[in-house]
Amino acid sequence: LTEQINLPSDNNERERQRMHKLNNAFQALREVIPHVRAENKLSKIETLTLAKNYIKSLTSIILNMSNGHFPAAEGLGGSWGPKLYQHYQQQCGDDDHSLSKNS
Template structure:
């Protein structure tokens, strides 16, 4: 339909107004492309869910009947990293403000701290 509008309704023309040839996708081609795209998305989501599960298994938390949601997993991981950062800084006698309330700066402070040593 788009080709017909672009070419003034001429169904026989397969060229765009710029003179470059464009292939008209058949319904079979479109279906195949859609199925391939769906499969790629399924694989991507499967990998992402596996990564979340791996993260759930390494962060300490109270075992619940239901698995942690993705947002709960990310929040716990963030808090765990902040806690470990605070412990590392305290153990190495770093003189940085507390990790809480530093926003995104705590990561760069930790990086700078260990770059100096």
């Protein structure tokens, strides 16, 4: 049997590639999460916290607008977008300010 030898440089390169992919994923997430503070790049924890709050807010809105059950996906078009975003801003505005204090 042939043993595979992992050289430190191979491990370092794999780790660099892994971190590059992870950072790209965080950047993609930052670009789709609405947030108030645009002048500074969000930290990873801020990004995850805002994403979590945004998902919770969207879930709450959908449940409230559909009498407690999720509507079919094709029913989520058109006029829902602005309402979802407005509700998210109202609910998570305080969370965004508390995040900037912890940075």
